[in-house]
Amino acid sequence: MVPMWMYPIAIACGNTFVLKPSEKDPSTSLLAAEMLSEAGLPDGVFNVVHGDKESVDALITHPDVAAISFVSTPIARYIYETGTQNGKRVQALGGAKNHMIVLPDADMDLAADAAVSAGYGSAGERCMAISAVVAVGESGDQLIEGVQTRIEKLTVGPGDQPGVEMGPLVTSQHLDRVRGYVDSGEEQGALLVADGRDFVVDGHEDGYFLGPTLFDNVTTDMAIYTDEIFGPVLSTVRMEHFEEAIQLINENPYGNGTAVFTNDGGAARKFQNEIQVGMVGINVPIPVPLSFYSFGGWKDSIFGSHAIYGPEGVHFYTRQKVVISRWPDPIHRGVDLGFPTHG
Numbered sequence: 324m325v326p327m328w329m330y331p332i333a334i335a336c337g338n339t340f341v342l343k344p345s346e347k348d349p350s351t352s353l354l355a356a357e358m359l360s361e362a363g364l365p366d367g368v369f370n371v372v373h374g375d376k377e378s379v380d381a382l383i384t385h386p387d388v389a390a391i392s393f394v395s396t397p398i399a400r401y402i403y404e405t406g407t408q409n410g411k412r413v414q415a416l417g418g419a420k421n422h423m424i425v426l427p428d429a430d431m432d433l434a435a436d437a438a439v440s441a442g443y444g445s446a447g448e449r450c451m452a453i454s455a456v457v458a459v460g461e462s463g464d465q466l467i468e469g470v471q472t473r474i475e476k477l478t479v480g481p482g483d484q485p486g487v488e489m490g491p492l493v494t495s496q497h498l499d500r501v502r503g504y505v506d507s508g509e510e511q512g513a514l515l516v517a518d519g520r521d522f523v524v525d526g527h528e529d530g531y532f533l534g535p536t537l538f539d540n541v542t543t544d545m546a547i548y549t550d551e552i553f554g555p556v557l558s559t560v561r562m563e564h565f566e567e568a569i570q571l572i573n574e575n576p577y578g579n580g581t582a583v584f585t586n587d588g589g590a591a592r593k594f595q596n597e598i599q600v601g602m603v604g605i606n607v608p609i610p611v612p613l614s615f616y617s618f619g620g621w622k623d624s625i626f627g628s629h630a631i632y633g634p635e636g637v638h639f640y641t642r643q644k645v646v647i648s649r650w651p652d653p654i655h656r657g658v659d660l661g662f663p664t665h666g
Contacts, residue, residue, distance in 0.1 A: 538556070541559055581598055599621060
């Protein structure tokens, strides 16, 4: 999905494009290349290159590569710094720790539905996933109960089977990493409400499955709060006051996406005006904008001055050129050492 926010705009703006997909799931990029070729795109306009860091370093230092687009890992800062040192323009989207505030006046059924959908969709493996719910005041107990009731009904299994709502993690190594975070959260004193570590899918005992996991009473010094887990682990932080919740989000190094759930218009306006995050949802858990806007957060969630797709994408994949001309004039105007002016 994410490269499709890039290469159509880049090609439409007159560029050729080299896609280096993740070595963990490269097949979709090859399918896209085959379909573009069948549709008549000339050879060499859209290219797929495989590999790991060696391939990345070759691209971000190659003299023929004018611009770099990159998304969604802590390596974004390295990509940005190395690319710009080599004279390239770079848009590099980094990590995320997306918060969702729930106020006591919110529709708790809506909030619980949203937390489960945004926390466990794609097994939490997306940069717009909600990974931290901030329950303000009396909202916490009711919200936790609602979330717990819903995750108990989720269908987890292979993504190619009908009715499955959440699939496996991408690799066995990532499964071990996410399990390690769950271990860490329990050891550091968070309340483990739902534990997905021993989840097994019948017939797929060796699959990379982790059941929906829910923590309560999470504090800001715990690794499950500070780190981007990128898995189906939802942390709940309790706050007494709305202002504290806003401050919590603003102090976080990431500023990708955030949301508030409330029925108070004044609270919603306060949130959208004061929050230091690039994409903001009001009773919407994953505020991905439509294509006539652009996708991109703030702070350590983006490096570079351009977001992705929409008008920002067009600006990124083009360069301004100013041409000032004068045709021969029979009237010679003579030498003029003043600053040039029009007219």
